[in-house]
Amino acid sequence: MSCSIAALLVLVSLFLPLHQSTSSCYAAGADDGAAAHSLSSCLLSHGVNNFTLRTSPSYAAILNSSISNLRFALPDVGKPAAVVLPASKRDLQRAVVCARESSLAIRVRSGGHSYEGLSYTTENHVPFVVIDVANLNRVRVDRGSATAWAESGATLGELYYAVGRSSRSLAFSAGSCSTIGLGGIVSGGGFGLLSRKFGLAADNVLDAVLVDADGRVLDRTTMGADVFWAIRGGGGGSWGVVYAWKLRLVPVPRNVTVFSVGRTGPVDLVAGLIHRWQFVAPSLPDDFYLSVYLPTGGLRSSSSSSDGNVSVSFSGQVLGPKHRALSALRQSFPELGLTESELAETSWLEATAQFAGLDTAADLPNRLLGRSKQYSKGKSDYVRSPISRRAMAGIVRYLSTGPPRQGQGQGQGGGYVILDPYGGAMARIGSGDTPCPHRAGTLYGVQYQVYWDEDDGDLGGRAAAAGEFCVGWLRSLYAFMAPHVSKDPRAAYVNYLDLDLGADNWTAPAGGSSEAAVARARSSWGAAYFGDNFDRLVRAKTLADPGNVFNNAQSIPPL
Numbered sequence: 001m002s003c004s005i006a007a008l009l010v011l012v013s014l015f016l017p018l019h020q021s022t023s024s025c026y027a028a029g030a031d032d033g034a035a036a037h038s039l040s041s042c043l044l045s046h047g048v049n050n051f052t053l054r055t056s057p058s059y060a061a062i063l064n065s066s067i068s069n070l071r072f073a074l075p076d077v078g079k080p081a082a083v084v085l086p087a088s089k090r091d092l093q094r095a096v097v098c099a100r101e102s103s104l105a106i107r108v109r110s111g112g113h114s115y116e117g118l119s120y121t122t123e124n125h126v127p128f129v130v131i132d133v134a135n136l137n138r139v140r141v142d143r144g145s146a147t148a149w150a151e152s153g154a155t156l157g158e159l160y161y162a163v164g165r166s167s168r169s170l171a172f173s174a175g176s177c178s179t180i181g182l183g184g185i186v187s188g189g190g191f192g193l194l195s196r197k198f199g200l201a202a203d204n205v206l207d208a209v210l211v212d213a214d215g216r217v218l219d220r221t222t223m224g225a226d227v228f229w230a231i232r233g234g235g236g237g238s239w240g241v242v243y244a245w246k247l248r249l250v251p252v253p254r255n256v257t258v259f260s261v262g263r264t265g266p267v268d269l270v271a272g273l274i275h276r277w278q279f280v281a282p283s284l285p286d287d288f289y290l291s292v293y294l295p296t297g298g299l300r301s302s303s304s305s306s307d308g309n310v311s312v313s314f315s316g317q318v319l320g321p322k323h324r325a326l327s328a329l330r331q332s333f334p335e336l337g338l339t340e341s342e343l344a345e346t347s348w349l350e351a352t353a354q355f356a357g358l359d360t361a362a363d364l365p366n367r368l369l370g371r372s373k374q375y376s377k378g379k380s381d382y383v384r385s386p387i388s389r390r391a392m393a394g395i396v397r398y399l400s401t402g403p404p405r406q407g408q409g410q411g412q413g414g415g416y417v418i419l420d421p422y423g424g425a426m427a428r429i430g431s432g433d434t435p436c437p438h439r440a441g442t443l444y445g446v447q448y449q450v451y452w453d454e455d456d457g458d459l460g461g462r463a464a465a466a467g468e469f470c471v472g473w474l475r476s477l478y479a480f481m482a483p484h485v486s487k488d489p490r491a492a493y494v495n496y497l498d499l500d501l502g503a504d505n506w507t508a509p510a511g512g513s514s515e516a517a518v519a520r521a522r523s524s525w526g527a528a529y530f531g532d533n534f535d536r537l538v539r540a541k542t543l544a545d546p547g548n549v550f551n552n553a554q555s556i557p558p559l
Helices: 030-045 059-065 089-101 156-166 182-187 225-231 267-283 322-332 348-355 389-399 463-484 515-544
Strands: 051-053 082-084 105-109 128-132 139-142 147-151 205-211 241-248 256-266 288-295 309-318 344-346 375-383 414-421 444-452
Touching: 030 051, 030 082, 030 089, 051 059, 059 082, 082 089, 089 105, 089 128, 089 205, 089 241, 139 156, 147 156, 156 182, 156 348, 182 241, 205 225, 225 515, 256 267, 256 322, 256 348, 267 288, 267 309, 267 389, 267 414, 267 444, 288 322, 288 389, 309 322, 309 348, 309 389, 344 348, 375 463, 389 463, 414 463, 444 463
Parallel strands: 082 128, 105 128
Antiparallel strands: 051 082, 139 147, 147 241, 205 241, 256 309, 256 344, 288 309, 288 414, 375 444, 414 444
16 A cells, blocks of 8 residues: 655644635634634633634645645645644644544544544534644553553654664564554554454554543543453444554564565466465464565556566565565465465565565655555455355456556556455454454455645646546455455445545534434445444444534434
8 A cells, every 4th residue: 555644744842823715715604603713712621722713824735744645635624613633632632622622523643544534624614623632652662571552643663763772572462654653553443464463453562542522531440341352453433542552562573574476477377376365365374474465557558568468466564584485385385386485584574665665674764665655545455255266267367458557658557466365364263252243254455555646647637537548447346346256245344444434424523323323334344344243332322422513424323
């Protein structure tokens, strides 16, 4: 997955001017302006001055700083009345209370990676405030107990760097993108390269500090078992604001083996490799991770497009030395033709930098590195039965007709599909242990992604036209995949939010829920993300936030 951020996210308790004239691009309505004035008065009276209103010249830069998907930076997307950047737990409490007193909906942003922008947009022109926790990014590692307390604004890169620097033999199980915020990835599960060995990020949460809709500070005991269960994988934006997480760190060897190898050939050959991968990757020992990356537009984007070849990449991490990795993979997957020269040994910390696309582990805490901003759309699936070789060839051929990679001749953008292996610990953890139900019986997850740029010349330089083409093609691919993936319901991963599955329709900053709203959510996105866990999430929501103060287009509705 690509990752991106702008330079202005280095924000350290700035006093942001509140009295500058408004830019017409961000002009507010009368009600919105009154709410913003009420919010600023409340914040200042409580000693919180690290915020920006639309009247500040810094507003646009700060709002856009953590927007990874440029679809949600366009002028026609509703903008918040203010962005608040709490510098402490007390600031966070006061921000929540002041937002409620000002009748503003609350959106909480951690790293800004929401696939559908739900951490910084609202529906139906509801006035809102973004509480951005980027300044709450402290990480404290305790090597003796193999635990860490990490604030929700810390990125994965900041967490990984702190853990890896404390001990070469400790790690944390989460995703590969270094600029993702902990608040988002943990609340949505958090699958990564260590998940087959140690489970999801959410499976390794020992405690949490939650600020609820009344501004109260709750820990694991005081929030109760159902709410503590719900915040670990039940999706972000439903429960309150998690100020910090206590995380279980996991043991890793001093050296791990990593590789990323490309293979190119006719469609049938590549399909055969992927077909075989389905039987190998989920059955490897727990400390093996082996994924598949398939770019779209393979035939058209090939440097010699007339040769009919397509490309595929296999990326792996093994918690052990090269000789063990090579021996096991040559025995279980000889078709890959892996050679010793394609493998490298390194520390777990350096491996995380490599998978994040960074030059060195020293770059992990840098929020400015590791991704580029793009217009994009994502979807997801789960596969429970191996896809036949013939069907796999059809899928590879379909992918080859998709948007070609940028810079290779067509201009519509690009895309890819990633297959992530399950099995191992993912099959042994109960489907109800945390809200993420996709466990035993799941062979692998599927990520679909398309992206485009505003200046795609072949489409007249219009991002909207490029987006219409790319998103339309992605939806057609998703429909094409229907016979081969999970059914009843067709499952999806909540960290890859997809509003195509359905959406709530809140028309006010809070409240508005009903039994009908719960039923609608359950039958659409609720069952896809959470399966049989959805009803327990509704019960937890009713306990944690009965007034539906924390809501978004796919938040859990209370009864």
